[in-house]
Amino acid sequence: MAKHETPLLDQLESGPWPSFVSDIKQEAEARAKNEKGVEYQIPVDVCEDLLGVLELSFKHGRTHWKHGGIVGVFGYGGGVIGRYCDQPEMFPGVAHFHTMRVNQPGGKFYTAEYLRQLCDLWDMRGSGLTNMHGSTGDIILLGTTTPQLEEIFWELTHTYNQDLGGSGSNLRTPADCVGEARCEWSCYDTQALCYHLTQEYQDELHRPAFPYKFKFKFDGCPNCCVASIARADISFIGTWKDDIRLDQEAVAAYVGGELPPNAGSHAGRDWGPFDIQKEVIDLCPTECMSYADGKLAIDNRECNRCMHCISVMPRALRIGNDRGCSILVGAKAPILDGAQMSTLLIPFIKVEEPYDEIKEVIENIWDWWMEEGKNRERLGELMKRQGFQKLLEMCNLKPDPRMVQEPRTNPYIFWKEDEVPGGFQRDIKEFRKHHLR
Amino acid sequence: MAFVSSGYNPAKPMENRITDIGPRKYDEFYPPVIKKNKGKWLYHEILQPGVLVHVAESGDEVYTVRVGGIRLMSVTLIREVCDIADKHCDGHLRFTTRNNIEFMVDSKDKVQPLIDDLESRKFKGGSFKFPVGGTGAGVTNIVHTQGWIHCHTPATDASGPVKATMDVLFDDFKNMRLPAHVRVSLACCLNMCGAVHCSDIAILGYHRKPPLMDHEYLDKMCEIPLAIASCPTAALKPGKVELADGTSVKSILVNEPRCMFCGNCYTMCPSMPLADTEGDGIVIMAGGKVSNRISAPKFSKVVVAFFPNEVPRWPQTTNCIKNMIEVYAADARKYERLGEWAERIGWERFFEKCELDFTHHLIDDFRDPAYYTWRQTTQFKF
Numbered sequence: 120m121a122k123h124e125t126p127l128l129d130q131l132e133s134g135p136w137p138s139f140v141s142d143i144k145q146e147a148e149a150r151a152k153n154e155k156g157v158e159y160q161i162p163v164d165v166c167e168d169l170l171g172v173l174e175l176s177f178k179h180g181r182t183h184w185k186h187g188g189i190v191g192v193f194g195y196g197g198g199v200i201g202r203y204c205d206q207p208e209m210f211p212g213v214a215h216f217h218t219m220r221v222n223q224p225g226g227k228f229y230t231a232e233y234l235r236q237l238c239d240l241w242d243m244r245g246s247g248l249t250n251m252h253g254s255t256g257d258i259i260l261l262g263t264t265t266p267q268l269e270e271i272f273w274e275l276t277h278t279y280n281q282d283l284g285g286s287g288s289n290l291r292t293p294a295d296c297v298g299e300a301r302c303e304w305s306c307y308d309t310q311a312l313c314y315h316l317t318q319e320y321q322d323e324l325h326r327p328a329f330p331y332k333f334k335f336k337f338d339g340c341p342n343c344c345v346a347s348i349a350r351a352d353i354s355f356i357g358t359w360k361d362d363i364r365l366d367q368e369a370v371a372a373y374v375g376g377e378l379p380p381n382a383g384s385h386a387g388r389d390w391g392p393f394d395i396q397k398e399v400i401d402l403c404p405t406e407c408m409s410y411a412d413g414k415l416a417i418d419n420r421e422c423n424r425c426m427h428c429i430s431v432m433p434r435a436l437r438i439g440n441d442r443g444c445s446i447l448v449g450a451k452a453p454i455l456d457g458a459q460m461s462t463l464l465i466p467f468i469k470v471e472e473p474y475d476e477i478k479e480v481i482e483n484i485w486d487w488w489m490e491e492g493k494n495r496e497r498l499g500e501l502m503k504r505q506g507f508q509k510l511l512e513m514c515n516l517k518p519d520p521r522m523v524q525e526p527r528t529n530p531y532i533f534w535k536e537d538e539v540p541g542g543f544q545r546d547i548k549e550f551r552k553h554h555l556r
Numbered sequence: 557m558a559f560v561s562s563g564y565n566p567a568k569p570m571e572n573r574i575t576d577i578g579p580r581k582y583d584e585f586y587p588p589v590i591k592k593n594k595g596k597w598l599y600h601e602i603l604q605p606g607v608l609v610h611v612a613e614s615g616d617e618v619y620t621v622r623v624g625g626i627r628l629m630s631v632t633l634i635r636e637v638c639d640i641a642d643k644h645c646d647g648h649l650r651f652t653t654r655n656n657i658e659f660m661v662d663s664k665d666k667v668q669p670l671i672d673d674l675e676s677r678k679f680k681g682g683s684f685k686f687p688v689g690g691t692g693a694g695v696t697n698i699v700h701t702q703g704w705i706h707c708h709t710p711a712t713d714a715s716g717p718v719k720a721t722m723d724v725l726f727d728d729f730k731n732m733r734l735p736a737h738v739r740v741s742l743a744c745c746l747n748m749c750g751a752v753h754c755s756d757i758a759i760l761g762y763h764r765k766p767p768l769m770d771h772e773y774l775d776k777m778c779e780i781p782l783a784i785a786s787c788p789t790a791a792l793k794p795g796k797v798e799l800a801d802g803t804s805v806k807s808i809l810v811n812e813p814r815c816m817f818c819g820n821c822y823t824m825c826p827s828m829p830l831a832d833t834e835g836d837g838i839v840i841m842a843g844g845k846v847s848n849r850i851s852a853p854k855f856s857k858v859v860v861a862f863f864p865n866e867v868p869r870w871p872q873t874t875n876c877i878k879n880m881i882e883v884y885a886a887d888a889r890k891y892e893r894l895g896e897w898a899e900r901i902g903w904e905r906f907f908e909k910c911e912l913d914f915t916h917h918l919i920d921d922f923r924d925p926a927y928y929t930w931r932q933t934t935q936f937k938f
Contacts (some may be wrong), residue, residue: 246560384692
């Protein structure tokens with residue numbers, strides 16, 4: 120017998136897609152039965168009350184969580200998102216309903232053993248509800264009380280060798296694509312770089328020292344499976360400098376219909392036989408490919424490595440061997456000045472342990488932004504306010520046409536005084552000798 | 557409910573504290589076939605919707621079965637995922653960047669029993685627990701946010717509209733009949749946690765009324781300059797307000813015609829709530845992408861200024877999305893993302909074909925860049 124009537128939420132139990140309502144209900148039942156005899160440390164009916172408050176929100180069309188909430192663990196300035204219900208008497212089970220962010224492993228690979236350990240911990244000390252995963256990448260433990268925070272943190276660090284993720288004006292939890300672990304297009308080991316930098320900058324992640332939040336994301340190639348170009352202040356996107364590797368026999372197999380284009384990703388519809396001219400050559404954004412006499416040719420110098428041809432013919436075309444990554448900076452959501460994608464800062468950099476060159480770029484950017492960034496100003500907005508040139512100067516980088524989509528159209532050009540012969544200090548009297556008033 | 561200590565001593569909080577250890581290292585969790593062949597993959601193929609094979613230089617193969625992830629999941633469900641991983645995959649699994657779950661096996665004969673097992677599992681209400689799909693040119697999982705489950709600033713729910721939308725788009729999760737993959741995402745307010753600004757189709761929670769002013773408490777609860785600086789359109793200024801009892805308090809004055817209801821002041825100041833049953837609802841955006849394939853990454857554009865929050869299944873929102881996908885599927889060329897298609901045919905044709913109203917709300921009016929979104933050419937279609 121459910122504690123609260125949920126006629127609106129009940130309607131989200133039907134239909135084929137996995138129902139979060141059914142799942143929360145099954146958790147509520149499991150807690151009520153408590154077959155394992157768990158010593159629950161927060162109210163047993165937390166899931167019932169969560170459904171109750173959600174049903175009320177469905178009825179009102181408004182949230183029932185109070186504003187904000189400042190809780191955490193000693194030593195850290197972030198990692199826990201405090202939350203309190205605005206109807207605590209009606210729903211005492213969720214009067215406190217704080218979220219803990221737990222730093223996920225690279226590529227989100229898990230063993231069942233590890234996940235079960237987390238589940239046992241959260242079952243006892245939390246709501247038994249999670250997000251797998253938060254948008255930034257963390258394992259989200261959804262709903263516990265303040266007194267449990269230190270207990271959970273103690274267990275996480277002492278028993279499971281596992282730290283919290285980030286929240287607040289700091290380095291947030293970095294995330295990566297599946298990378299070399301299971302993709303033939305990955306131009307560097309996204310997991311290794313992500314892990315290394317996460318460990319390197321633990322202090323910046325746990326203790327907010329920045330004007331605002333800051334995110335790293337690591338994509339193995341320009342397909343951007345972790346969307347770094349849109350969702351990270353620094354986006355590390357794999358690429359290569361030399362030629363696309365080409366297997367003409369496999370090209371012939373695609374042309375002959377023996378291999379499915381795009382690895383079979385369009386198999387749900389009859390698009391006709393594969394037409395290499397139409398599907399590859401004519402769609403190449405730089406028109407640097409040709410196909411004649413059964414041979415595919417690529418003018419690699421003109422290729423911008425968009426990944427289209429490789430994606431269409433993965434068995435015939437492979438990424439080059441001289442690999443590294445591009446670094447783009449400044450992506451953010453709209454607040455305050457409008458959404459930004461990351462802007463190309465470093466066209467190519469080698470990705471090699473101990474990643475000193477990459478760290479130098481990061482730290483130069485941080486030195487600038489930490490000093491000059493206004494309160495709650497993302498890096499992308501500082502770039503807009505002080506100019507891309509300032510970023511280049513702070514990173515000791517030379518301007519490069521690759522850094523712009525097009526040159527400026529307005530002629531409002533700043534010159535530095537030392538670039539102009541004679542400088543800016545001039546005498547009006549000297550001028551008037553030749554130009555009468 | 558007796559308190560059980562973990563060993564933490566609240567009297568000596570810094571004693572034996574472990575910090576800055578970071579995440580567990582990725583390779584602790586790799587399946588053996590992944591560990592062995594990392595960085596040495598030759599090619600991959602999608603064998604059927606939801607099933608991939610990757611082939612390594614060594615000749616080793618790894619078969620991946622992708623299932624729809626619920627994102628908001630209980631430990632009971634995670635334990636069931638673990639049981640499946642133990643039974644079929646030697647205890648290994650992973651999650652994708654779109655919150656699907658992937659089970660990997662190292663030979664083809666293990667694939668079908670795994671699929672049969674996954675597809676046989678249903679919740680009591682009848683929905684699939686682990687629907688196989690989400691690969692290739694179809695619709696995969698919806699990246700989404702907290703909504704009314706946990707957040708204080710939403711203008712809509714997240715889990716509810718996502719379930720409603722995925723039920724409507726379910727066939728395309730299980731199929732690969734579209735011109736290219738369609739990424740759908742949702743954010744419950746315009747902080748846009750997640751991927752709303754860069755998705756083929758995006759659902760965005762939005763308010764339509766200025767904040768309610770809790771003048772009596774504002775100066776006690778808020779740092780007034782922070783709230784004023786939080787406004788993108790400078791609709792806020794500091795001022796004195798006289799309360800009903802005659803006392804004068806410092807507060808914030810809202811220039812209502814300049815307010816576009818973003819809610820950022822509420823993020824900074826708890827005394828300026830703006831949620832409203834009739835005012836709040838959903839904006840639909842379309843045409844964004846993050847990959848660099850063929851065209852550069854694109855922002856999504858606003859194509860529907862408002863749908864109401866129609867609990868529990870948001871029919872206007874889901875119908876609009878379903879229709880947009882059908883029109884795109886019928887009209888776009890192979891490999892063409894939704895945004896590439898709209899730009900090729902022209903946005904005037906996009907609105908016509910999708911039978912969407914074009915209203916004044918869709919014309920950009922935010923600062924200098926707005927000009928660049930108007931049409932400075934005689935090139936248009938009747």
